[in-house]
Amino acid sequence: MARTTLERVESYLPERSVRIEELSEHLGLRRAELGVFRKFYGLETLRFDPGLDLFDLLRPAARRVLDALPDGGRVAWLVYAHTTQAVTPADVEPAQVLRRELGLDGAEAFGLSHQACVSSLGALDVIGELLRAEGDENAYALMITGERAFSPIVQHIPNTAIMADAAAACLVTLDGRGDTVLSFVTRTLGEYADWLDLTPEQSNDFGQQYGPRIAEVIRLAVAEAGLAFDDIELIIPHNVNMLAWRQAVKALEVPLEKVFLDNVPRYSHTFASDVFVNYTTLRDEGRLVEGAHYVMVSVGLGATFGAMVITHHEGETPA
Missing domain, CATH: 3.40.47.10 (Thiolase/Chalcone synthase)
Structure with missing residues (x-):
């Protein structure tokens, strides 16, 4: 059976970095709660830019991995893997927007989210099956992941984590060099x-x-x-x-x-x-x-x- 290979992996982090204490008012966290996050959970800083558009977050890593697409290769699939099920207004389909903005009109595009933060790894597994079914040695897939911590209820997981902004992308094929x-x-x-x-x-x-x-x-x-x-x-x-x-x-x-x-x-x-x-x-x-x-x-x-x-x-x- 042909093996799934990751031909290029890239990530993108917004430039704006904040200390977790700067988010206390935004998240409604008391000093004692912040102390727990710093002392016991090991959190200090994170990337968080409220003014950043979702697609501005997603595009840079995706464009860099597409630079690795060889001559003759074609992106057959674009999969946007995300944790929060609703990352855009209901009338916006992010996978379709990404396909259009990245110039991948020939790709089938869809989102995948029901494994929450495991969705990106799950997407690679799904992509491998799709490529094996495709049966074309020139076929590739683009997996994009990333979302914004757009509200306090999304950003703060009580007694667990403070979520931050980042994105990543993988160019995937079968039996490649990666x-x-x-x-x-x-x-x-x-x-x-x-x-x-x-x-x-x-x-x-x-x-x-x-x-x-x-x-x-x-x-x-x-x-x-x-x-x-x-x-x-x-x-x-x-x-x-x-x-x-x-x-x-x-x-x-x-x-x-x-x-x-x-x-x-x-x-x-x-x-x-x-x-x-x-x-x-x-x-x-x-x-x-x-x-x-x-x-x-x-x-x-x-x-x-x-x-x-x-x-x-x-x-x-x-x-």
Whole structure:
């Protein structure tokens, strides 16, 4: 079976950076709550630009990955993966706007959101199936992810995260020169679907399950890839908070250094874009190793846990 490959990965972060204390009035957070986010969850700054249009956020990374489209290649699919189900007014279809603005009139375009922050990894899995069904060696797909923290109810997840602005994009094909997708595993705990109305007992139960469930999907994805955990160079995670990842690391029984957490205090949680923001940070710092295996991991409210194992190849290079 032809393997899904990531031919180019790019991310985009707005220039405006704010300290979490600057959002206290906007989010209605007391000093004690901010102290918890800084001291225990490890958040310090994040990118947040209320004046930035959604499509201005999404276009830069998408345009950069399209620069890698080879002569003769065609974008058959454009998939916009997002966490919040409604990111635009009801009369605006963001995937169609992106197709038009990027000049991809020949592509089929649609949005995907029902795995929340795992939607971007899920979109890559869907894209692989679509390309295999397409059966055209010149066919590519463009996956775009990113959304704005457009209101306090979206930006503040109580006792969990403060959301930030970012976007990312991947150019995807089959059996290309880029990073090879070896496996993708998800687990959904539907009993936590109504996240905002969980009882205190349900919230506590979910907190107890969080680390073990992340560890479970990571180990399942590694096994499905035909690897042992010792074969994994690094875990590339979502940036929800440091406390959650300490719980996951404890469940995995690995050193904290096995998970790339440098961007948690710098950028906070950026919806479904985290793993790609972290990937491009590692790549641009020269920290991705040719032929090494990595696990991209995210968790979506609702609650879906997802892990994807990739093998890095230097054929994927920055623009």
